[in-house]
Amino acid sequence: MSLPAAEMALQTHLGDRFIDSDWRPALAAVMEAEGDTEKALDVVNGLYKSATCRSGLKLHIPAL
Numbered sequence: 752m753s754l755p756a757a758e759m760a761l762q763t764h765l766g767d768r769f770i771d772s773d774w775r776p777a778l779a780a781v782m783e784a785e786g787d788t789e790k791a792l793d794v795v796n797g798l799y800k801s802a803t804c805r806s807g808l809k810l811h812i813p814a815l
Contacts, residue, residue: 754778758774758778761774780794780797780798781794799812
């Protein structure tokens, strides 16, 4: 999936709750790992750990 397609999917899913600056680091990190599944999983797991350390913030990434 291209970066613009991922951004559009997030905007569609989140609607008015989508804030580009909140998602920019996550999208950039995953796109940087493109083609390297292990690196992408490491990035996503790191983002998940960071997100779960903040009270009230939950990250849900559905299985493909």
